[in-house]
Amino acid sequence: MNTKVILYLLGKISFGIGAVQLIPLLMALYYGEDCYLYFALSFCIAIVLYKLFDRYGRNVSHNDISVREGIGTVFFSWVLAAGLGALPFCFAGVLDPVSAYFESMSGLTTTGATAISNLEDLPRSLLFWRVLTHWIGGIGIIVLFVALLPQIAGSAMYLFNAEVTGFSNSRILPRIRTTAIALFYIYLLLTIILTGILAGMGMSEYDAVYHACSAVATGGFSNYDNSVAHFGSPMIEYALGVFMILAAGNFAVYYQVTQNGFQALWHDLEFKVYVVLVFSVSVLITANIVIVNGYSLADGFKTAFFHVASFASTTGFVADNYDNWPSFAKLLLALTFFTGGCAGSTAGGIKICRLIVLLKTVAAELRRTLHPQMLLNVYYSRKPLPVQTIINISRFFFVYILLVASLSLVLTFDGMDVTEAIFGVASCMASVGPAFDSIGATGTYAQVPACSKAALSLAMLLGRLELFTALALLRSEYWRNSKRW
Numbered sequence: 464m465n466t467k468v469i470l471y472l473l474g475k476i477s478f479g480i481g482a483v484q485l486i487p488l489l490m491a492l493y494y495g496e497d498c499y500l501y502f503a504l505s506f507c508i509a510i511v512l513y514k515l516f517d518r519y520g521r522n523v524s525h526n527d528i529s530v531r532e533g534i535g536t537v538f539f540s541w542v543l544a545a546g547l548g549a550l551p552f553c554f555a556g557v558l559d560p561v562s563a564y565f566e567s568m569s570g571l572t573t574t575g576a577t578a579i580s581n582l583e584d585l586p587r588s589l590l591f592w593r594v595l596t597h598w599i600g601g602i603g604i605i606v607l608f609v610a611l612l613p614q615i616a617g618s619a620m621y622l623f624n625a626e627v628t629g630f631s632n633s634r635i636l637p638r639i640r641t642t643a644i645a646l647f648y649i650y651l652l653l654t655i656i657l658t659g660i661l662a663g664m665g666m667s668e669y670d671a672v673y674h675a676c677s678a679v680a681t682g683g684f685s686n687y688d689n690s691v692a693h694f695g696s697p698m699i700e701y702a703l704g705v706f707m708i709l710a711a712g713n714f715a716v717y718y719q720v721t722q723n724g725f726q727a728l729w730h731d732l733e734f735k736v737y738v739v740l741v742f743s744v745s746v747l748i749t750a751n752i753v754i755v756n757g758y759s760l761a762d763g764f765k766t767a768f769f770h771v772a773s774f775a776s777t778t779g780f781v782a783d784n785y786d787n788w789p790s791f792a793k794l795l796l797a798l799t800f801f802t803g804g805c806a807g808s809t810a811g812g813i814k815i816c817r818l819i820v821l822l823k824t825v826a827a828e829l830r831r832t833l834h835p836q837m838l839l840n841v842y843y844s845r846k847p848l849p850v851q852t853i854i855n856i857s858r859f860f861f862v863y864i865l866l867v868a869s870l871s872l873v874l875t876f877d878g879m880d881v882t883e884a885i886f887g888v889a890s891c892m893a894s895v896g897p898a899f900d901s902i903g904a905t906g907t908y909a910q911v912p913a914c915s916k917a918a919l920s921l922a923m924l925l926g927r928l929e930l931f932t933a934l935a936l937l938r939s940e941y942w943r944n945s946k947r948w
Contacts, residue, residue, distance in 0.1 A: 467519060469535045474516025476540045480547045481509025483595060487551070491588035498586045501554035509547050534935050541924055545571055548596050555589060565908065565916040570596030572927040573809055575683025575779035575896030578916065580909045582688050587669065590686045594676045600927075601680025601710075601809040602650045646714045649721075650809075654679045657706045664699050678703050679710045681809045683779030683896045689905075690781040697765050700782050704772035708741060711776035711804025732844045733805045733816045737775070740802065740815070744795050745771045751792040767792075775799040777811040779896030786903045793899065797886060800893045811894025811926050813863060817856045819843065824853055862930050867892060870922050877915045887911075891919045892926035 484506050491499035548567035552558045558566060562578040569576045570593055582590065654675050661671035670686065677684045687693035691700060712734050719727035728734060748767040752758045758766070766783045773780045774796055785796060803812015820843055827839045840847040867888050874884035886898040887908075902908055908916065925933050935941055 465529075465532055468532050469539065470516045470519050472536045473539055473543055474513045476544060477509045477516060477547065478513040480544050481506045481513065483599060484509065484547075484551070484592070486595060487588040487592040490591055491586065494587055496586040496588050498551065498555050498589050501551045502588070502592070504554055505547065505550040508550060512543075512547075531941060534932055534941070537928065538924075538933055538936060541568075541571065541927065544600075545920075545924075548592075551589060551592055555586075557585065557589070559913075561913040561916050562909070565920050566593070567596060568920045568923050569891075569896065570594075570682065570684065571600035572894055572923040573597055573601050573680045573682040573777070573811070574891055574894045574923045574926075575677075576891055576902075576908050576919070576923075577684065577896070578908045578911070580688070580907045582686060587686075591669075591673065593684050594673050594682070594686075597680040597682030597684055598654070598676040601682060602647055642715075645718050649714050649717050650679065653706065653709065657702070660702050660706075661699065664696060664702065666694065666699070674703065675706075678706050678778060678780070679809070681707060681710045681776045681778045681804065681811075681894070683773070685780065691769075692782045700765060700769045703780060704769045707772045707776040707778045707780070708738065710778070711737065711808050711810035713805045713807035715807045716805075730844075733819065736819060737805055737815045740799075741768075741771050741775050744775070744799065748788070748792040748795055751789050751795075755789040755792075756787070770796060771799060774895055775802060776804050777894040779890075781897055781904045784904045786899060786905070797889070797899070800886070800889045800895055803893055811892070813860065813893075816843070817859065820848065820853060820856050821860060824857070859930060862934070863892070866922070866925060866930065870918050873918045874915045877912045877918075879911070879915055884915075887915075887919060888922050891922040894923065894926055 484502050488499050488502035488506065491497075491502060545564055545568040548571060549558075549560070549563035552563035552566055553560055557563075558578060565576075566578050568574070575597075579585070657675040657678060658671045661675055662668055666674070673684075673686050674691070676682075683690075685691060685693070691703060712728075713731065716727055716731045716734060745764065745768040748771065749758075749760070749763040752767065753760055753763040756763075766785075769780070769782050770785055772778075773782075777800075785793065788796075799812075801813050802818060803814050804810025806814050806816045820841060823841045823843070827841050831837060831839055841853055842848065867885070870888045870892075871881075871884045874888060875881055879887070880900070883898065883900050883902055887902050890896060890898040890902075897903055897906075900906070901910065908919070911919070
């Protein structure tokens, strides 16, 4: 493993995080907030790290990134970025180091779980730094990195494949750097459009930018303790719901829409299944809370649609106390933890495309049981899938469930309730954020023990990197230099 290449690239990440921290620094100066000192100190630390890493890796070839360097760079980029992102919270005395790292990791992985229980008492600039971690984490540090660093263009596929989610990382353009830039522009455009819509619906400019960045990143951070419920506006909830669904779609398909029209979206099986799932679950929850909780039909559908869109897109915005819903409705909402959004989106979870393949595989095996001599293929979008792809998806699903169970045991050992532990881990690994009970609609992760916060931070990172990118580092051969990957 070429550690000099990894450190050189980590230096660029440090510089990028430091540069972004200048935005809240300038905001603090504008609003006359003392926390500009915290951002200045964080910026200086990031620049010192950049200089150290750059000095060590200055004379290496940056066009020779193998799979090993790609995995290492992606993993340690998120670890380093979360550490740098936690510094302002620590310096401001808002959070202890473990909670600050949890908050920063939650922001960068677009999870939206928060350890802060008094958001409205914090300076505007510090709150805005929270949502900036969402926005840069949503597009992906590495995707931005590939787009903006032409020196590594020849080997960028290793970084891109380790970062982009889903089982099919097909490129939409011939050059990977061009692809990354195209995705960034679509991401930026959605953010700008939603900001304008929210501002037109009565939000202040600050609130509109804040919630647009959070929604398009499918993050869920709000600058209010009661999240979107603060506004009490059905139109805002519907607008955010629609854009959360869009943000959970495949951005590569959106690029194809700009080239070939909306037929590209219509022909995308995953997006169609995702939309049908959101509306079907919304209807079921609406019926349940109308009958049991006495919601009117309009209010029931509005709140059901918003929360299903929020959880299925793994955003985690809250507009109602869903902990008061019937068990059937809460369980349906919890199932969307696992489904997640589409591949190639900012959403987390298992991903709709994988679930489609798993269901088709089960159907094929049932037919094979009845007709042992039949040769059966599993098709996706009318194309037969290679056996290795099916095996990989099955392996991913098994490891995903295994990790949820294992980390839940860690949390229960640390004293957490079984229900909160299971749903807390599932929520953090799926990048949703809120779960149920004390970490649910009206709660935070502030009271969670430090060890459990560390485990949940790991769950966020594993979920964001699709498990195997991070787990590969546990293999002894990764650290040996005897074999070039």
